[in-house]
Amino acid sequence: MHDVAVALEGRAYDVRVGRGLIADIAQHCDGFLHKPTVPIITDVNVAQLYKDVVERSLAGAGRQARWLILPAGEATKVWQRLEQAVDFLLNEGVDRQDNIVALGGGVIGDLAGLAAAMVKRGCGFIQVPTTLLAQVDSSVGGKTAINTAAGKNLAGAFHQPSLVLADVAALSTLPLRELRAGYAEVVKYGLIGDASFFSWCERHATHVLGETDQTLSESAVEGSIAEARQQAIVHSVTAKARIVTRDERETTGERALLNLGHTFGHALEAETGYSDRLLHGEAVAVGMVLAARYSVRSGLMEASDADRISRHLSRSGLPISLAALELDCSGAQLADHMTHDKKMVGGNLPFVLMRGIGKAFLYRNVALADVAAFLDAELA
Numbered sequence: 001m002h003d004v005a006v007a008l009e010g011r012a013y014d015v016r017v018g019r020g021l022i023a024d025i026a027q028h029c030d031g032f033l034h035k036p037t038v039p040i041i042t043d044v045n046v047a048q049l050y051k052d053v054v055e056r057s058l059a060g061a062g063r064q065a066r067w068l069i070l071p072a073g074e075a076t077k078v079w080q081r082l083e084q085a086v087d088f089l090l091n092e093g094v095d096r097q098d099n100i101v102a103l104g105g106g107v108i109g110d111l112a113g114l115a116a117a118m119v120k121r122g123c124g125f126i127q128v129p130t131t132l133l134a135q136v137d138s139s140v141g142g143k144t145a146i147n148t149a150a151g152k153n154l155a156g157a158f159h160q161p162s163l164v165l166a167d168v169a170a171l172s173t174l175p176l177r178e179l180r181a182g183y184a185e186v187v188k189y190g191l192i193g194d195a196s197f198f199s200w201c202e203r204h205a206t207h208v209l210g211e212t213d214q215t216l217s218e219s220a221v222e223g224s225i226a227e228a229r230q231q232a233i234v235h236s237v238t239a240k241a242r243i244v245t246r247d248e249r250e251t252t253g254e255r256a257l258l259n260l261g262h263t264f265g266h267a268l269e270a271e272t273g274y275s276d277r278l279l280h281g282e283a284v285a286v287g288m289v290l291a292a293r294y295s296v297r298s299g300l301m302e303a304s305d306a307d308r309i310s311r312h313l314s315r316s317g318l319p320i321s322l323a324a325l326e327l328d329c330s331g332a333q334l335a336d337h338m339t340h341d342k343k344m345v346g347g348n349l350p351f352v353l354m355r356g357i358g359k360a361f362l363y364r365n366v367a368l369a370d371v372a373a374f375l376d377a378e379l380a
């Protein structure tokens, strides 16, 4: 078990990373729960796998779980589901000092976190992330949001959790496609500011993704997978906690680096209708390759670095090109989605670009017309 501290003044919390945390959820949440009933928001897939084990643990501590079980997937991050979540929490009699539980991936964490920010102007919440993406990224840092007709994550709030419980054992039930999507956000930490972590990723991706080495015994394989996952999560969360502590509300530009690949990625998610056609992590993978290629085109980065990034993401089973997405749109249409990006200031949209692997920075001299022309070439 490993605890990473998010040292925000007055709102500090721990991210606990370990195995079996869900089975012992009552014990880990002790001190955060004040009532006999515990409101939990989750999705259907997660409920099917973990509802019983959570109920058993809470019952052992004399508590009763109260469930809101939502449909799975990005389509759940919408106004109607947010309203449902807020009404559920109000009907459960949640007070400001209570902590509700978000059990699931980033969709549930973002939605339940926003509902918690709104209920009586803010109750507490505990993030219990069950996907790799949520364990390495979305459960930490307090960004909560839903998507709106205008775009991705456009209605939201900064609302920090009281505690994060990342149970590495939960990843054993996660489909490979979802593991790969989450892995894109792991690689992101290397690309932002840590070239040696990117090299670690190149060496350990197969274990993080659970791809087995036929020469090892079953228990040795399981051990190395669990160890690599734990290391990837602890490293990612530590990197994110450091950034969030210094720039919680994305005002200095440092936190914006966590948006590497997201300006392109969010446009791709909008264009594909927030559907299973393209998962968030997959959109980020393509987006990071586009950011790398645009950095090369702008004379900022060596082409060999961009090739290395594409090669690693592709070997990890992630999409790396617009061609693979078979979109029916122009570069200008993709650039149009970007005009809703939250980084936009006074008509200028800064982009997270790279001077090399581990050397991301915020580039403020980008003309969207040039981005559209670049994307037209990438789409061809």
Ligand SMILES: NC(=O)c1ccc[n+]([C@@H]2O[C@H](COP(=O)([O-])OP(=O)(O)OC[C@H]3O[C@@H](n4cnc5c(N)ncnc54)[C@H](O)[C@@H]3O)[C@@H](O)[C@H]2O)c1
Pocket: 043, 044, 045, 046, 049, 072, 073, 074, 077, 104, 105, 106, 107, 108, 110, 130, 131, 132, 133, 134, 137, 138, 139, 140, 141, 142, 143, 144, 153, 170, 171, 173, 174, 175, 178, 181, 182, 280, 281
């Ligand atoms: N707030 C942030 O800082 C932040 C950061 C990154 C991403 N996000 C958001 O996170 C969302 C993506 O999150 P995600 O990739 O976790 O997707 P998700 O929440 O849709 O989960 C992916 C799928 O895995 C299933 N699942 C979850 N846990 C499982 C388990 N242990 N075993 C089997 N199946 C399981 C879910 O039911 C779902 O079908 C996006 O909306 C993205 O915008 C937010």
Ligand SMILES: O=C(O)C(=O)C[C@@H](O)[C@H](O)[C@H](O)COP(=O)(O)O
Pocket: 137, 141, 143, 145, 152, 153, 185, 255, 256, 258, 259, 262, 342
């Ligand atoms: O925590 C952050 O800051 C991030 O940018 C993490 C991203 O991985 C995440 O997808 C985030 O939700 C994107 O933020 P947004 O502000 O562009 O919606």
Ligand SMILES: [Zn+2]
Pocket: 137, 185, 262, 280, 284
């Ligand atoms: Zn993301």
